Amino acid sequence: MASQTLEIHRSSASMWGTRTGIRSLPTVAKYVDTTTCIGCKACEAACQEWNDLKRVPTSQDGSYQTMPKLQADFWNLIKFNETEIDGNFNWLMRKDQCMHCAEPGCLAACPAPGAIVQYANGIVDVNPDSCIGCGYCATGCPFDVPKFHAKTGKMAKCTLCVDRAEVGLEPACVKACPTGCLSYGTKDDMVALGILRVKQLKDSGFKDAILYDPQGVGGTSVVTVLKYNRPELYDLPADPHVSMGVKIWKQVVRPLGVIAGFLTMFAVFGHYTKYGPKEPPADEGRAA
Amino acid sequence: MTVVNDAQPAVITARHTDNVVVGDEIIRHRRITRLMHWSVALTFFIALFSGMPIWTPLFAWMAALVGGMEVARIIHPYAGSLFFIASVFQFFHWLGDMRFRSDEKGAWKPSKLMAYMRWEENTTDEGGKFNPGQKVFFFAVCLGAIGLLLSGLIMWFPLYFPRIVRELSILLHDITFIFFLIGIITHIYLGTAAEPGTFRSMTRGTVTRRWARLHHPGWFRDVDKKG
Ligand code: HEM
Ligand code: SF4
Ligand code: SF4
Numbered sequence: 001m002a003s004q005t006l007e008i009h010r011s012s013a014s015m016w017g018t019r020t021g022i023r024s025l026p027t028v029a030k031y032v033d034t035t036t037c038i039g040c041k042a043c044e045a046a047c048q049e050w051n052d053l054k055r056v057p058t059s060q061d062g063s064y065q066t067m068p069k070l071q072a073d074f075w076n077l078i079k080f081n082e083t084e085i086d087g088n089f090n091w092l093m094r095k096d097q098c099m100h101c102a103e104p105g106c107l108a109a110c111p112a113p114g115a116i117v118q119y120a121n122g123i124v125d126v127n128p129d130s131c132i133g134c135g136y137c138a139t140g141c142p143f144d145v146p147k148f149h150a151k152t153g154k155m156a157k158c159t160l161c162v163d164r165a166e167v168g169l170e171p172a173c174v175k176a177c178p179t180g181c182l183s184y185g186t187k188d189d190m191v192a193l194g195i196l197r198v199k200q201l202k203d204s205g206f207k208d209a210i211l212y213d214p215q216g217v218g219g220t221s222v223v224t225v226l227k228y229n230r231p232e233l234y235d236l237p238a239d240p241h242v243s244m245g246v247k248i249w250k251q252v253v254r255p256l257g258v259i260a261g262f263l264t265m266f267a268v269f270g271h272y273t274k275y276g277p278k279e280p281p282a283d284e285g286r287a288a
Numbered sequence: 289m290t291v292v293n294d295a296q297p298a299v300i301t302a303r304h305t306d307n308v309v310v311g312d313e314i315i316r317h318r319r320i321t322r323l324m325h326w327s328v329a330l331t332f333f334i335a336l337f338s339g340m341p342i343w344t345p346l347f348a349w350m351a352a353l354v355g356g357m358e359v360a361r362i363i364h365p366y367a368g369s370l371f372f373i374a375s376v377f378q379f380f381h382w383l384g385d386m387r388f389r390s391d392e393k394g395a396w397k398p399s400k401l402m403a404y405m406r407w408e409e410n411t412t413d414e415g416g417k418f419n420p421g422q423k424v425f426f427f428a429v430c431l432g433a434i435g436l437l438l439s440g441l442i443m444w445f446p447l448y449f450p451r452i453v454r455e456l457s458i459l460l461h462d463i464t465f466i467f468f469l470i471g472i473i474t475h476i477y478l479g480t481a482a483e484p485g486t487f488r489s490m491t492r493g494t495v496t497r498r499w500a501r502l503h504h505p506g507w508f509r510d511v512d513k514k515g
Pocket of ligand 3: 124
């Protein structure tokens with residue numbers, strides 16, 4: 001859903017993006033307060049509508065959740081995690097979507113130049129025209145977000161409504177949320193809001209409330225207030241980071257392979273200049 | 289109308305028979321062998337030129353050779369699979385000639401290899417149709433082809449496998465490919481510039497007596513004895 005006006009900070013399979021450094025744009029972020037989410041799914045509907053996504057059948061899996069997982073045509077899913085804590089039933093809502101990581105694993109893994117970009121404002125977006133549908137991004141993402149569209153074979157995910165963000169509007173989900181548990185603004189403002197809310201929660205007895213902004217991926221542009229400091233209860237990874245396998249692949253094996261390839265070429269030319277071709281001696285006939 | 293090749297008995301014999309002397313030439317690879325080897329080579333290079341642009345943007349230009357990145361992603365696994373199938377045929381075709389002989393024990397040692405590459409190998413070490421280096425390369429390629437196939441199949445259908453399996457597959461595919469890259473550069477060099485007279489054994493199918501005596505003295509003796 002490529003933006004036409006935002007400068008690109010980072011671009012997959014490229015040395016750098018198109019950011020000139022002349023304009024300075026603040027990082028934007030979405031604030032999610034799971035403690036005031038009532039599970040109304042207005043954000044799900046708004047996302048489908050604004051992004052013109054086709055209607056996806058819901059599935060009944062013994063929970064109020066719309067479907068088990070995100071899909072290529074469904075980018076924003078409220079997870080209805082049912083848990084018992086201290087003998088009390090808890091409904092831990094969580095907004096599942098692309099987290100817009102500052103250090104996105106999807107972008108690191110993507111082999112197609114420009115298929116995944118990170119704009120100067122921090123939004124991570126896919127360019128379907130450059131995507132080759134290889135699935136590497138799904139391997140690179142610590143949040144299991146990118147999904148493949150069966151028909152086009154391209155990756156699709158939340159764009160943080162980049163088309164709205166670039167004209168100064170809040171994302172569609174934020175606009176639709178009736179309880180105010182979603183907010184949108186600069187990352188600094190959203191973190192400040194989160195810290196304030198966490199303090200409030202602590203004061204009212206939820207001693208281990210936290211603001212989920214995982215530093216393993218450099219922080220995310222979706223910051224989430226959690227009542228309990230147990231991300232796994234919310235179906236979130238406790239310490240997400242770009243996996244070791246992806247790092248070894250891109251940062252160790254690949255450069256070593258390139259060097260090995262060129263060294264072999266040099267060795268071959270070096271060998272030829274030193275030893276020349278192996279020719280039979282001239283005086284050889286049938287008597288052998 | 290004269291058919292030019294009728295005047296070339298070696299070429300005609302090379303259609304169906306190898307390891308025989310015809311005139312001044314020796315048939316080294318008969319037609320079926322050459323067809324097999326070129327099938328392996330062709331599918332390998334299509335896989336290579338469609339895999340390398342996906343590997344690193346440094347070789348993104350290679351994508352143009354197969355029709356762009358999207359085409360590369362689509363044809364690569366098919367070309368790779370065909371490469372594997374061609375390799376299986378070649379494996380059984382060549383297995384007999386690739387068996388290590390008792391007089392080749394230890395011939396694969398690095399010191400021996402270095403001596404070979406300095407063109408100083410021991411000519412009394414007579415060997416068979418293929419030298420120990422070629423045999424090692426042959427089995428390494430077969431093993432590598434299995435590694436590429438297994439990891440490649442997982443990468444082809446990533447959504448059916450857990451993340452850790454996909455990551456390990458990519459690493460295995462990459463590392464195996466890197467060995468192939470080193471191997472293929474060396475293989476082509478030895479088959480062309482470094483050892484003149486070798487390439488024609490894969491085109492015309494024949495080699496000269498001098499070539500055979502220098503590169504494969506044991507094989508030369510056996511074939512020459514047969515007449
Ligand atoms: C044996 C059957 C093979 C299969 C099924 C296979 C499949 C794949 C798949 C699915 C990918 C991911 C990219 C894509 O979807 O196109 C891939 C990547 C790749 N393949 Fe293969 N392949 C095979 C053989 C080969 C061979 C023979 C070579 C080298 C000569 C090769 C070199 C590569 C390279 C360099 C990459 C990029 C890896 C990276 O991104 O780090 N493959 N292969
Ligand atoms: S599927 Fe598309 S976006 Fe994902 S890694 Fe492959 S080329 Fe990049
Ligand atoms: S959550 Fe996944 S898809 Fe979104 S930016 Fe992070 S790594 Fe990429």
